[in-house]
Amino acid sequence: MHEISLAAEILHLIEQARGKDPFERVKYLRLEAGALSGVDISALRFAIDSMVPGTCLADADIEIDETPAIAWCTHCSQSVQMRDRLDICPHCGDAQLQPKGGTELRVLELRVV
Numbered sequence: 001m002h003e004i005s006l007a008a009e010i011l012h013l014i015e016q017a018r019g020k021d022p023f024e025r026v027k028y029l030r031l032e033a034g035a036l037s038g039v040d041i042s043a044l045r046f047a048i049d050s051m052v053p054g055t056c057l058a059d060a061d062i063e064i065d066e067t068p069a070i071a072w073c074t075h076c077s078q079s080v081q082m083r084d085r086l087d088i089c090p091h092c093g094d095a096q097l098q099p100k101g102g103t104e105l106r107v108l109e110l111r112v113v
């Protein structure tokens with residue numbers, strides 16, 4: 001499952017940050033998953049929950065936000081929000097939307113003690 005490797009990647013990132021700037025444990029972690037990132041939030045949460053015991057993330061408060069993607073409609077020349085790759089333009093109904101973001105998973109906030 002894709003989400004397991006993502007969760008492992010996040011854990012790795014945090015361990016790396018800890019190597020550079022030592023802290024005891026993570027208190028709060030907020031992740032952002034773009035609507036077009038292909039990440040299944042509940043699967044990712046499950047994967048993280050199953051990996052954190054025994055790590056510095058064990059007692060962390062973890063939030064995962066799903067953010068809408070922004071796309072450019074070439075037909076009516078404006079930015080529109082996208083929730084899905086198959087979305088059409090809400091203004092003109094055109095299907096030729098070019099995603100401009102919302103395709104990645106990243107760490108938004110990390111609070112440590």
Ligand SMILES: [Zn+2]
Nearest residue numbers: 073076089092
């Ligand atoms: Zn349009």
